[in-house]
Amino acid sequence: MKLDRRKLADSDFALPGQRMYPIPDQLHAHLAIDEAKKWANAAERKKIAKAITKRYPDLTPEASGLAAMQDVPSAHPGASRRAYRNNSTPGMDKIVTVR
Numbered sequence: 190m191k192l193d194r195r196k197l198a199d200s201d202f203a204l205p206g207q208r209m210y211p212i213p214d215q216l217h218a219h220l221a222i223d224e225a226k227k228w229a230n231a232a233e234r235k236k237i238a239k240a241i242t243k244r245y246p247d248l249t250p251e252a253s254g255l256a257a258m259q260d261v262p263s264a265h266p267g268a269s270r271r272a273y274r275n276n277s278t279p280g281m282d283k284i285v286t287v288r
């Protein structure tokens with residue numbers, strides 16, 4: 190499902206001030222939980238879990254697990270800003286820094 194973030198109200202985001210992690214429906218709430226596990230810090234995960242629990246009470250167990258996660262120090266200081274490109278084109282399997 191394609192989502193036009195520009196048309197969503199601030200209340201449709203788990204972090205409304207930053208307009209991050211859209212949760213207009215349960216599918217997107219599940220996606221927000223998965224993305225927050227990968228990218229959000231501990232404080233953001235708690236806010237995201239609270240917003241999802243408030244809006245979708247039946248997702249409380251998953252959201253509680255998100256809030257309980259601990260930050261794990263990265264092996265590389267810039268690891269969260271790196272993306273790995275794996276294309277079939279020769280030479281395209283190099284690390285690309287995302288900015």
